[in-house]
Amino acid sequence: MSDSTAVRHAAEAEAHEHPAYQRHHFETVAQQFDATNFAMWLFLLTEVMFFGGLFTAYLVMRNWYYPAFVEASHQLNIGWGTANTGVLILSSFTMAMGVWNAQMRRKSGLVLCLILTFILGLGFLGIKSIEYTEKFEKHHIPGFHYSLSSFLNPASDEEVHKAYPADKPLPLDMARHTELYFFLYFAMTGMHALHMIIGIAILGYLIVRAQAGDFTTGHVTYIENFGLYWHFVDIIWIFLFPLLYLISRY
Amino acid sequence: MSTTTIVTLPDQSTARIPKMNFMSKENGLLSWLLTGDHKRIAILYLISITFFFFIGGALAGLIRLELLTPQSDLMASDTYNKVFTMHGIIMIFLFLVPSVPATLGNFFIPMMIGAKDLALPKINLLSWYLYVVGGILVIYTMVAGGVDTGWTFTTPLSTHYVNTNVMSTGLAIFIAGFSSIFTGLNFIVTIHKMRCPGMTWFRLPLFVWSNYAASILMVLGTPVLAITIILVALERTVGIGVFDPTKGGDPILFQHLFWFYSHPAVYIMILPGMGVISETISTFSRKRVFGYTAVAFSSVAIAVFGFFVWAHHMFIMGISNYSVLIFSLLTMLVAVPSAIKIFNWTFTLYKGSITFETPMLYSFGFMGLFTIGGLTGVFLGSSGTDIHLTETYFIVAHFHFVMVGGMLMAFLAGIHFWWPKMTGRMYPEKISQLAALVTFIGFNLTFFPQFILGTLGMPRRYAAYPAEFQILNVFSTAGATVLGVGYILPVLYLVWSLKYGEIAGSNPWQATGLEWQTQSPPLTENFPVTPIMDHEAYDYDWLENQEAKEVASVG
Amino acid sequence: MSGKEEMYEQEHHIVSPMIYMAILGALLVGTAITVWASYIDLGEWHIAPGLTLFWNPVVALAIACSKAILVVLFFMHVKYSTKLTKLTLISGLFTFIALIGMTLTDYFSRAWGRW
Numbered sequence: 001m002s003d004s005t006a007v008r009h010a011a012e013a014e015a016h017e018h019p020a021y022q023r024h025h026f027e028t029v030a031q032q033f034d035a036t037n038f039a040m041w042l043f044l045l046t047e048v049m050f051f052g053g054l055f056t057a058y059l060v061m062r063n064w065y066y067p068a069f070v071e072a073s074h075q076l077n078i079g080w081g082t083a084n085t086g087v088l089i090l091s092s093f094t095m096a097m098g099v100w101n102a103q104m105r106r107k108s109g110l111v112l113c114l115i116l117t118f119i120l121g122l123g124f125l126g127i128k129s130i131e132y133t134e135k136f137e138k139h140h141i142p143g144f145h146y147s148l149s150s151f152l153n154p155a156s157d158e159e160v161h162k163a164y165p166a167d168k169p170l171p172l173d174m175a176r177h178t179e180l181y182f183f184l185y186f187a188m189t190g191m192h193a194l195h196m197i198i199g200i201a202i203l204g205y206l207i208v209r210a211q212a213g214d215f216t217t218g219h220v221t222y223i224e225n226f227g228l229y230w231h232f233v234d235i236i237w238i239f240l241f242p243l244l245y246l247i248s249r250y
Numbered sequence: 251m252s253t254t255t256i257v258t259l260p261d262q263s264t265a266r267i268p269k270m271n272f273m274s275k276e277n278g279l280l281s282w283l284l285t286g287d288h289k290r291i292a293i294l295y296l297i298s299i300t301f302f303f304f305i306g307g308a309l310a311g312l313i314r315l316e317l318l319t320p321q322s323d324l325m326a327s328d329t330y331n332k333v334f335t336m337h338g339i340i341m342i343f344l345f346l347v348p349s350v351p352a353t354l355g356n357f358f359i360p361m362m363i364g365a366k367d368l369a370l371p372k373i374n375l376l377s378w379y380l381y382v383v384g385g386i387l388v389i390y391t392m393v394a395g396g397v398d399t400g401w402t403f404t405t406p407l408s409t410h411y412v413n414t415n416v417m418s419t420g421l422a423i424f425i426a427g428f429s430s431i432f433t434g435l436n437f438i439v440t441i442h443k444m445r446c447p448g449m450t451w452f453r454l455p456l457f458v459w460s461n462y463a464a465s466i467l468m469v470l471g472t473p474v475l476a477i478t479i480i481l482v483a484l485e486r487t488v489g490i491g492v493f494d495p496t497k498g499g500d501p502i503l504f505q506h507l508f509w510f511y512s513h514p515a516v517y518i519m520i521l522p523g524m525g526v527i528s529e530t531i532s533t534f535s536r537k538r539v540f541g542y543t544a545v546a547f548s549s550v551a552i553a554v555f556g557f558f559v560w561a562h563h564m565f566i567m568g569i570s571n572y573s574v575l576i577f578s579l580l581t582m583l584v585a586v587p588s589a590i591k592i593f594n595w596t597f598t599l600y601k602g603s604i605t606f607e608t609p610m611l612y613s614f615g616f617m618g619l620f621t622i623g624g625l626t627g628v629f630l631g632s633s634g635t636d637i638h639l640t641e642t643y644f645i646v647a648h649f650h651f652v653m654v655g656g657m658l659m660a661f662l663a664g665i666h667f668w669w670p671k672m673t674g675r676m677y678p679e680k681i682s683q684l685a686a687l688v689t690f691i692g693f694n695l696t697f698f699p700q701f702i703l704g705t706l707g708m709p710r711r712y713a714a715y716p717a718e719f720q721i722l723n724v725f726s727t728a729g730a731t732v733l734g735v736g737y738i739l740p741v742l743y744l745v746w747s748l749k750y751g752e753i754a755g756s757n758p759w760q761a762t763g764l765e766w767q768t769q770s771p772p773l774t775e776n777f778p779v780t781p782i783m784d785h786e787a788y789d790y791d792w793l794e795n796q797e798a799k800e801v802a803s804v805g
Numbered sequence: 806m807s808g809k810e811e812m813y814e815q816e817h818h819i820v821s822p823m824i825y826m827a828i829l830g831a832l833l834v835g836t837a838i839t840v841w842a843s844y845i846d847l848g849e850w851h852i853a854p855g856l857t858l859f860w861n862p863v864v865a866l867a868i869a870c871s872k873a874i875l876v877v878l879f880f881m882h883v884k885y886s887t888k889l890t891k892l893t894l895i896s897g898l899f900t901f902i903a904l905i906g907m908t909l910t911d912y913f914s915r916a917w918g919r920w
Contacts, residue, residue: 023371024366025365025366025367025368025369025371025444026444027780031443031444034443035369035370035439035440035442035443035444036369036370037890038438038439038442038443038889038890038893039369039370039373039435039436039439041890041893041894042435042438042439042469042893043435044897045469045470045893045894045896045897045900046431046435046469046470046472046473047473048897048898048900048901049470049471049473049474049897049900049901049904050473050474050476050477051477052473052474052477052900052901052904052905053473053474053477053478053481053507053904054477055901055905056503056506056507056904056905056908056909057481057492057503057507059905059909060500060503060908060909060912061492061498061499063909063912063913064498064912065498078840082836082840085836086833086836089829089832089833089836090829092829092832092876092880093825093826093828093829093880095880096820096825096879096880097822097825100819100820100821100822100825103819104819142488142489142490142491143488143489143490144488173498176497176498177497177498179490179491179497180490180491180492180497180498180499183484183488183490183491183492184492187481187484187490227880227881228881231876231877231880231881232881234876234880235873235876235877238869238872238873238876239869239873241836241839241869242839242843242865242866242868242869243865245843246839246840246842246843246865247843247862248843248861249843249844250843250844250845250846442889466896470896470897470900474904502911503908506908506911507908510904510908557900557903558903558907561907561911569911569915570911570914570915570917571914571919572910572914572917573910573911573914576907576910
């Protein structure tokens with residue numbers, strides 16, 4: 001039996017005692033499920049280490065330039081940030097419900113949950129783009145006409161100054177380090193958003209296949225494994241939110 | 251039956267390569283380029299890494315030619331920087347890291363555990379394509395003018411002070427890194443989930459254990475390199491400041507992140523080689539490996555401890571003295587499991603029936619040269635001595651002893667050992683033994699003088715050096731010439747053997763191990779019937795019983 | 806092959822939607838608490854001269870870790886998973902902590918001077 005994808009054995013499927021979705025190098029469906037599930041967990045481990053580098057950089061810089069990080073974090077809108085956290089948590093819930101529906105072989109339930117997750121994911125990205133646009137307008141994107149005025153003279157930034165009147169003007173060198181904060185903000189949330197985009201794209205594909213009934217015949221592997229990926233992306237945000245938004249708001 | 255060799259070949263007048271095997275199963279370029287068969291992918295990898303090895307080797311030749319004279323007269327210093335950088339990048343990322351895992355590991359891990367294929371065949375193929383893309387980008391980089399930062403990309407040089415092709419090199423390594431990650435991921439899943447009935451963990455060949463340990467390192471370590479490359483790229487393009495002191499960043503942060511991968515990387519490189527040595531030493535002493543459990547656990551121990559010692563590459567860079575102390579102590583610890591293996595292999599040899607076929611010659615070379623390389627590593631791990639020896643030729647000699655004298659010899663041992671299984675043909679023994687000897691002599695002549703050069707104070711990565719170092723450099727270059735011959739010979743006779751080599755039969759070495767109990771070359775699905783493992787690893791008594799019961803097949 | 810079925814026991818445990826909803830609630834409550842806590846100065850603990858622990862980041866991280874644990878155990882089914890899955894998860898976390906922890910020991914001890 002050749003595993004070459006160049007030759008398809010459609011007719012052979014009838015002759016085998018195993019379901020069509022079981023690959024030939026696996027002995028049983030259970031082995032296939034187990035192996036692919038484990039593979040997805042290992043992939044998530046690589047993602048943990050990948051983000052680990054960014055977290056390390058963040059922790060070092062935050063420790064060195066705490067005042068800059070505090071004042072720079074006040075530039076982030078807590079309302080949008082909390083809303084995003086809520087949206088993502090809700091999308092994790094809908095994804096988990098999707099897995100449940102697949103396990104219970106309820107096709108319409110599965111498709112509904114996947115679509116809800118999809119919409120919530122887009123909602124997260126939409127809010128993120130609102131926040132990013134705001135940063136662009138206020139010249140807080142590092143390397144692109146970065147402006148120190150909000151930090152050298154907090155009174156000039158009305159909105160933020162009203163919410164955080166205790167913020168003092170930073171000395172010039174500390175004010176410069178707010179650029180490091182924003183770099184880490186964009187790098188970490190940007191990397192996170194990239195993972196969301198990839199996840200949403202895959203979700204689109206899964207919705208199409210779920211509608212065709214592919215995942216409600218007992219073959220829950222794809223949904224379950226994608227669910228793991230989605231929850232992982234949620235967990236990254238669960239840590240990004242307090243680290244970036246909640247440094248100190250008193 | 252001659253007692254000087256254990257090779258047992260079938261009667262050449264009647265023996266044939268089996269008609270049905272993984273190479274003859276399907277024909278045509280697409281059947282190779284779109285294959286899911288781990289054995290075909292292994293062959294694809296073998297061809298690719300050999301190609302890159304010789305490019306890296308040519309660059310090494312250029313380095314040694316330049317260093318014949320004290321002046322920077324063959325090439326400008328900037329060019330020399332590019333030459334050694336590309337040599338390092340190609341040899342490490344495009345040769346050593348994938349060498350044993352992607353070729354021998356891919357080919358034999360499924361067979362050794364009695365499986366039909368790896369757990370994720372498509373990911374395996376993707377892995378090879380990523381490697382090829384990474385390799386093409388490296389070639390592009392060379393054509394576009396190279397990069398001169400050294401393979402270590404130290405900041406702020408690589409981010410702020412050079413205008414060479416750091417970005418394309420970074421992209422190449424980023425992609426090649428994912429090739430490595432996917433290979434490791436595949437191995438871990440396969441070894442956990444695809445073992446045949448009866449194949450418990452402690453019946454696995456030690457080759458599998460070593461590759462398993464290396465795979466853990468690949469999966470957990472390589473992503474940190476990936477993010478580090480992204481940070482360097484962002485620093486170069488946008489100027490974010492995370493490695494820039496003028497913006498409040500720290501160049502040493504780069505080194506922490508870089509070496510967090512690159513130290514485990516050296517264990518990724520050596521562990522699979524150690525796995526090969528376990529197999530060859532056992533086969534050519536006709537004895538089970540002494541202390542199987544110790545060797546198995548020491549592989550995993552090397553992997554685990556390997557994550558805690560990275561800053562021994564940074565002793566002089568500006569980390570705190572307390573850090574230096576901790577990392578130096580931990581480095582002493584990591585040497586222990588490696589030493590355990592050497593002791594166990596030595597005890598395996600003791601009272602064994604030793605024969606000196608080519609894989610065994612390379613294995614002896616490994617044991618001696620890796621020991622020297624490893625011991626000098628301990629000298630370097632001690633921070634007091636490291637302060638004087640770091641960034642000198644002592645380091646260069648140290649890592650070439652472990653990587654070339656160690657790993658490359660192990661790779662060649664493995665290629666020779668499993669060549670009959672992969673191709674169905676034997677290579678010519680006399681010339682291969684000669685090549686092994688030439689390699690050993692050439693290696694010592696090339697790299698031993700470099701230890702002396704290092705202790706005398708010659709810095710590394712310099713095109714020009716004080717005249718008093720010339721004589722040792724001349725020895726080194728002379729050795730390199732000999733070494734080059736030693737590496738070209740195998741390519742020649744191995745390719746020759748594909749057409750003219752003797753038919754090997756299924757088990758020319760009388761080895762234990764499931765891969766030897768089936769035809770050479772193997773069937774696409776590896777075994778006609780799923781094997782059931784009912785004996786311990788390296789069980790030569792079981793093998794004797796098998797052979798007594800065997801009916802020799804004709805062709 | 807009957808022996809195989811035991812070896813590759815698919816976790817058939819299906820988690821009920823009630824549990825998912827409870828976790829959803831807990832996560833949202835955790836979010837609210839952590840936002841609320843960031844507006845309050847929780848003080849510090851002076852362990853030793855030059856060594857102070859501020860409670861705000863500790864609380865924020867503790868809440869984040871709790872939320873993550875809930876997601877991992879219930880949404881990602883780790884509570885009902887094999888030992889291998891749990892071991893994999895822990896080894897990943899361990900390596901992550903090693904990276905951050907050992908890098909930070911360098912940065913923290915630089916201020917301590919030569920010896």
